[in-house]
Amino acid sequence: MDEALRLGEDARGRSAPNPNVGCVIVSSSGRIVGRGATAAGGRPHAEAVALKQAGKRTSDSIVYATLEPCAHQSPRGPDCTGLLIAAKPARVVIALKDPDPRTSGKGINRLRRAGIEVILGVGRVAAKRSLAGWLTRLALGRPRITLKLALSIDGKIALPSGESKWITGEDARRHVHLERARSDMILVGRGTYLADQPKLDVRLPGLEQSSPRRALLTRGEPVEGWEILSNPNDVYRLHDVNDLLVEGGSSTATAFLAEDLVDRILIYRAPIIVGEGKSSFGYVGLDAIADAHDRWRFVDEQRLGVDRLEVYERAAR
Numbered sequence: 001m002d003e004a005l006r007l008g009e010d011a012r013g014r015s016a017p018n019p020n021v022g023c024v025i026v027s028s029s030g031r032i033v034g035r036g037a038t039a040a041g042g043r044p045h046a047e048a049v050a051l052k053q054a055g056k057r058t059s060d061s062i063v064y065a066t067l068e069p070c071a072h073q074s075p076r077g078p079d080c081t082g083l084l085i086a087a088k089p090a091r092v093v094i095a096l097k098d099p100d101p102r103t104s105g106k107g108i109n110r111l112r113r114a115g116i117e118v119i120l121g122v123g124r125v126a127a128k129r130s131l132a133g134w135l136t137r138l139a140l141g142r143p144r145i146t147l148k149l150a151l152s153i154d155g156k157i158a159l160p161s162g163e164s165k166w167i168t169g170e171d172a173r174r175h176v177h178l179e180r181a182r183s184d185m186i187l188v189g190r191g192t193y194l195a196d197q198p199k200l201d202v203r204l205p206g207l208e209q210s211s212p213r214r215a216l217l218t219r220g221e222p223v224e225g226w227e228i229l230s231n232p233n234d235v236y237r238l239h240d241v242n243d244l245l246v247e248g249g250s251s252t253a254t255a256f257l258a259e260d261l262v263d264r265i266l267i268y269r270a271p272i273i274v275g276e277g278k279s280s281f282g283y284v285g286l287d288a289i290a291d292a293h294d295r296w297r298f299v300d301e302q303r304l305g306v307d308r309l310e311v312y313e314r315a316a317r
Contacts, residue, residue, distance in 0.1 A: 001024075001064045001066075001093060001095060001122050001123040002123070003022070003024045003032070003035070003064075004022035004023055004024045004046075004064045004065060004066050004095070004123075005022055005066055005095070005123055005126050005127060005130060006022065007022030007023070007024070007035060007036065007037040007046065008020050008021050008022030008037055008038070008046065008066045008067075008127070008130050008131070009022070009130050009182075010022075010037055011037040011038045011039075011046075012130065012133065012182045012242075012243065013180075013181055013182040013183050013184055013210060013212060013242075013243060014038075014039075014040040014041075014184075014210065015037075015038035015039070015040070015041075015042055015134075015242070016041075016042065016133075016134070016184045016240050016241055016242040016243075017042055017137075017239060017240045017242070018038055018042030018043070018045070018134070019038065019067055019131050019134040019135075019242075020037070020038050020130065020131060020133075020134065020242070021037065021038045021045065021046040021047075021065065021066050021067045021131075022036070022037050022046055022065070022066045023035070023036045023037070023046035023047045023049070023050040023063065023064065023065045023066070024036075024050065024063075024064045025050050025051070025053075025054045025057075025058060025061050025062070025063050025064075025089070026061060026062045026063075026064070027054075027057050027058075027061050028059070028060040028061060028090070033053070033054040033055075033057040033058075033061065034049075034050035034051060034052075034053040034054030034057075034058070035049075035050055035053060036048065036049030036050030036051075036052075036053065037049065045069075045070065045080050046065065046066075047063070047065060047069050047080035047083060047084060048078070048080060048083055050063070051083055051084070051087055054087075058087035058088065058089055059087075059088050059089075060088070060089070060090045061087075061089045061090065062089060062090060062091045062092075062093060063084060063089045063091070063092045063093065064093045064122075065092065065093070065094050065095070066094075066095045066096065066123065066127045066130065066131070067094070067095065067096050067098055067127065067131065068094050068096065068097050068098035068103060068104075068105075068107045068108055068120075069081045069083075069084055069092070069094075069103075069107045069111075070098070070100075070102075070103050070107065071102075071103045071106040071107035071110055072100075072102035072103055072106075079107075080107070081103075081106070081107040081110050081111060082110075084111060084116070085110065085111065085114045085116070088116075089116060090116070090117065091116065091117040091118070091119065092111055092116055092117070092118050092119075093118075093119045093122050094108070094118065094119070094120050094121075094122070095121070095122055095123040095124050095126070095127035096124055096127040096128060096131065097120060099135065099138055099139070100138060108120065132144050132243075132263075133184070133242030133243035134242045136242075136263060137239075137241070137242055141236055142235040142236045142238065142261070143184070143185070143235060143238055143241040143242055143243055143244040144242065144243050144244070144263045144264065145235065145244045145246060145256060145261050145262050145263050145264070146179070146183070146243065146244070146245050146246065146262075146263065146264040146265070146266060147246045147253055147256060147257070147262045147264070147265045147266070148176060148179065148245060148246065148247050148248075148265075148266045148268070149248075149253065149265070149266070149267050149268070150166075150167040150168045150172070150268045150270065151167070151267055151268070151269050151270070152167060152269075152270055152272045152273055152274040153269065153270070153271060153272060153273050154273050154274060156274035157248075157249065157250060167268075167270045167272065168268045168270045168304075168307045169270070169304070169305045169306050169307055170305065171304040171305030171306075171307065172268045172270070172304040172305065172307040172309065174204065174304075175268070175304050175309065176268070177202050177203055177204045177207070178204065178207075179245060179266065180200065180201075180202045180210075180211065180212060180245060181202045181204065181207045181210035181211075181212075182243060183212045183243045183244065183245040184212055184213065184240070184241040184242055184243050184244065185212050185213045185214070185215050185227070185238070185241045185243075185244050185245070186200045186212050186213075186214055186215065186244075186245045186246075186247055187214075187215040187216070187217055187229065187244060187245070187246050187247070187252070188200070188215075188216065188217070188246075188247050188248050188249070188252060189216070189217045189218070189248065189249055189251050189252035189255075190216055190217065190218035190220055191249055191251060191252075192247070192248040192249040192252070193216055193218075193223070193226075195249075198247075200212075200214050200247065212245070213227060213241075214226050214227065215227040215228070215229055215244075216228055216229070217229050217230075217231075217232070217252050217255065218230070219231075231255075232255050232256045232259045232261050233259060233261075235261060246262070260317070262314060263313065263314050264311070264312065264313050264314070265296070265310075265311070265312040265313075266309060266310075266311055267309070267310040267311075267312070268304070268307055268308075268309055269307060269308045269309075269310060270306070270307050271306055271307070294315055295314065295315055296312045296313070296314060296315060297312060297313050297314075297315050298310065298311070298312055299311050299312065299313050
């Protein structure tokens with residue numbers, strides 16, 4: 001299951017509108033004979049890829065999948081439950097039940113009726129974390145939104161002049177590029193676009209083709225090569241985006257926070273003090289300190305060279 005989860009994670013940022021699923025098939029002799037992940041654009045599915053690779057070695061095998069195999073018909077391809085039944089594995093191990101009502105439980109029940117043992121829940125927590133973008137879109141009708149900020153010790157994102165290049169070091173910037181590769185779309189405000197002319201691409205060896213789509217938050221004129229959101233709530237029309245990364249600047253971050261649309265915050269904190277400078281946020285709709293408590297959970301941190309990454313997730317609304 002760990003290998004299936006790794007494959008699914010590698011597909012994150014490219015599988016939308018489908019979930020980034022991973023699948024591994026182990027033969028009756030104990031060897032991995034098939035590996036698969038959801039392909040770019042959502043098809044073929046991970047199970048179909050792994051089954052094709054395994055060929056005739058699926059009889060009496062064990063299949064590991066990070067999400068319940070789909071059980072509904074689609075014009076884009078066959079359902080994976082049917083493919084698995086035809087392949088006749090002895091057992092299918094599933095990390096997470098599919099919450100999509102078109103499949104939820106139906107795939108598991110069909111497999112069991114076909115005489116295939118099903119084990120559910122192995123790697124469930126890790127699968128929920130990996131599939132968080134797709135799960136958020138399914139539950140809320142919008143992508144999971146991650147806000148990224150590079151800050152000084154005193155919480156500044158730039159000098160009074162607007163200069164912010166570079167607050168953090170190379171290790172932190174490499175991590176940002178990895179987050180970009182795991183996102184379907186990156187968004188900045190028009191002010192950031194005009195000041196920095198950012199490419200927002202992925203510049204990591206081997207991941208150059210994983211650069212996500214680019215979006216601008218603006219009510220101004222369209223810009224060639226960029227998708228336009230006129231306000232934060234336009235995220236509800238992004239039906240083919242599972243993970244949206246908001247990179248800047250302060251006004252854009254404030255706008256998303258004020259609408260309570262941020263699910264996750266990445267703070268890359270550099271060991272520098274700026275003093276007078278541009279703050280990370282403006283007014284986010286709070287009128288009392290008490291209202292600020294219990295909104296965010298600290299979930300992770302790591303050292304990135306001289307910098308520190310802090311990860312926060314929105315508490316249950």
